Amino acid sequence: KLGMGYKKDDNFGEWYSEVVVNSEMIEYYDISGCYILRPWAMEIWELLKEFFDAEIKKLKLKPYYFPLFVTESVLQKEKDHIEGFAPEVAWVTKSGKSDLEAPIAIRPTSETVMYPYFSKWIRSHRDLPLKCNQWCNVVRWEFSNPTPFIRSREFLWQEGHTVFATKEEADEEVLQILELYRRIYEEFLAVPVSKGRKSEMEKFAGGLYTTSVEAFIPNTGRGIQGATSHCLGQNFAKMFDITFENEKGERSMVWQNSWAYTTRSIGVMIMTHGDDKGLVLPPKVAPIQVIVIPVPFKDADTTAIKGACESAVYTLNQAGIRADLDARENYSPGWKYSQWEMKGVPLRIEIGPKDLANKQVRIVRRDNGTKVDIPSTDLVEQVRVLLDGIQVNLLETAKAKRDACIKIISTWDEFIAALNDKKLILAPWCDEEEVEKDVKARTKGELGAAKTLCTPFDQPDLPSGTVCFASGKPAQKWSFWGRSY
Ligand SMILES: O=C1CCCN[C@@H]1CCCn1cnc2cc(F)c(F)cc2c1=O
Numbered sequence: 173k174l175g176m177g178y179k180k181d182d183n184f185g186e187w188y189s190e191v192v193v194n195s196e197m198i199e200y201y202d203i204s205g206c207y208i209l210r211p212w213a214m215e216i217w218e219l220l221k222e223f224f225d226a227e228i229k230k231l232k233l234k235p236y237y238f239p240l241f242v243t244e245s246v247l248q249k250e251k252d253h254i255e256g257f258a259p260e261v262a263w264v265t266k267s268g269k270s271d272l273e274a275p276i277a278i279r280p281t282s283e284t285v286m287y288p289y290f291s292k293w294i295r296s297h298r299d300l301p302l303k304c305n306q307w308c309n310v311v312r313w314e315f316s317n318p319t320p321f322i323r324s325r326e327f328l329w330q331e332g333h334t335v336f337a338t339k340e341e342a343d344e345e346v347l348q349i350l351e352l353y354r355r356i357y358e359e360f361l362a363v364p365v366s367k368g369r370k371s372e373m374e375k376f377a378g379g380l381y382t383t384s385v386e387a388f389i390p391n392t393g394r395g396i397q398g399a400t401s402h403c404l405g406q407n408f409a410k411m412f413d414i415t416f417e418n419e420k421g422e423r424s425m426v427w428q429n430s431w432a433y434t435t436r437s438i439g440v441m442i443m444t445h446g447d448d449k450g451l452v453l454p455p456k457v458a459p460i461q462v463i464v465i466p467v468p469f470k471d472a473d474t475t476a477i478k479g480a481c482e483s484a485v486y487t488l489n490q491a492g493i494r495a496d497l498d499a500r501e502n503y504s505p506g507w508k509y510s511q512w513e514m515k516g517v518p519l520r521i522e523i524g525p526k527d528l529a530n531k532q533v534r535i536v537r538r539d540n541g542t543k544v545d546i547p548s549t550d551l552v553e554q555v556r557v558l559l560d561g562i563q564v565n566l567l568e569t570a571k572a573k574r575d576a577c578i579k580i581i582s583t584w585d586e587f588i589a590a591l592n593d594k595k596l597i598l599a600p601w602c603d604e605e606e607v608e609k610d611v612k613a614r615t616k617g618e619l620g621a622a623k624t625l626c627t628p629f630d631q632p633d634l635p636s637g638t639v640c641f642a643s644g645k646p647a648q649k650w651s652f653w654g655r656s657y
């Protein structure tokens with residue numbers, strides 16, 4: 173069956189579940205919360221990885237691979253913040269028929285796996301900075317509604333774990349990495365994000381402060397964390413005794429960061445750009461940027477047409493454009509158009525007898541459906557212009573849609589109205605955790621409670637005398653609030 177059974181604006185959840193399958197990104201699996209990532213998804217993950225890995229190598233990150241398994245005793249070392257996560261930890265308790273001596277956890281994150289060895293490897297300031305990154309999977313046995321890419325019990329990510337002699341170096345790197353995450357979302361996935369700082373309540377409990385890039389899904393009116401970059405301070409240095417001898421021979425504790433983005437980023441892109449024909453892929457992450465389709469005619473010269481298609485594909489590939497030919501004999505052109513639209517391929521090139529005779533090709537844009545005939549001699553140039561145009565259009569369109577969802581409020585009633593209206597709320601806040609807890613308590617319900625998403629670095633002017641929307645106390649800052657994933 174081709175075509176979508178659900179419309180994005182009518183049944184968003186069903187639309188999403190269908191589009192990830194129809195586009196051949198996901199195959200559902202017989203364990204809840206686990207999904208098969210098919211090539212159309214993995215090729216996108218690999219394009220993002222290619223960019224990010226090259227950028228962190230410029231920052232001198234070194235590739236590592238640590239074991240998947242953590243002993244109970246080591247995992248418990250971080251008891252203060254682990255306790256909140258305990259229900260999510262998956263354990264191996266047997267091998268074959270026999271019980272293991274002691275249960276072994278599957279990593280939900282790798283601090284406790286890595287840091288005992290950072291402690292062993294770091295002795296002197298000459299061993300610093302230590303910059304470790306690993307690309308791997310992690311397992312968190314979540315119970316809230318599993319959603320492909322967005323919330324799964326196993327997901328792929330990169331986790332960076334860095335160690336510095338000074339806080340200044342750590343603070344600087346936190347923001348360098350956050351900027352790379354912004355680039356992943358805005359320059360590759362064409363998804364607008366806000367850089368900001370998490371509140372004390374929402375931050376990583378084991379760290380000093382957390383920064384993040386926050387996205388927003390207009391269809392559900394929910395914020396979603398796109399990626400996170402933490403400064404851990406010296407908390408883990410204390411916990412794992414990671415110290416170094418400085419130039420003056422004094423022993424001091426190190427300063428650390430940790431940061432990650434995950435396959436969730438693919439889901440955010442799908443939700444942002446997809447439409448009722450299926451995926452709409454930003455060219456920078458499209459595994460195929462241009463699909464070339466021969467349009468044979470009853471008495472036309474099919475060989476010549478196919479030859480023209482092959483040379484178009486070749487020319488585009490030579491120019492570094494990811495083009496492919498769909499010359500399958502068992503499908504009609506119309507069927508192929510629908511299938512490649514479902515997969516979100518940014519440009520389709522049709523070549524039929526008329527095009528051949530006029531030495532031109534017809535190019536169709538996936539994002540806005542416009543068709544244009546261009547001379548074959550201009551092929552590479554025009555395709556580049558169109559691809560860049562699509563990339564820009566997708567980001568600008570998504571930004572406009574997200575901005576239209578932002579509601580600036582100043583009173584509690586306005587806050588509730590905006591929440592019910594699926595808005596991304598920008599509100600003046602007194603920055604007191606009690607108030608944050610109170611808002612959560614007063615808004616909990618079927619759809620989940622409202623929470624702070626981040627305090628954006630880009631702060632609007634806060635006129636003196638402005639009061640907190642929830643407490644009436646003097647407001648300290650503007651923060652984004654809303655329901656979230
Ligand atoms: O977010 C990052 C970046 C990459 C490295 N880790 C940090 C903090 C992860 C916070 N976190 C997040 N989720 C967890 C789930 C668990 F089951 C568990 F045992 C621990 C955690 C947990 O520590």
Ligand SMILES: [Mg+2]
Binds near residue numbers: 312
């Ligand atoms: Mg979690």
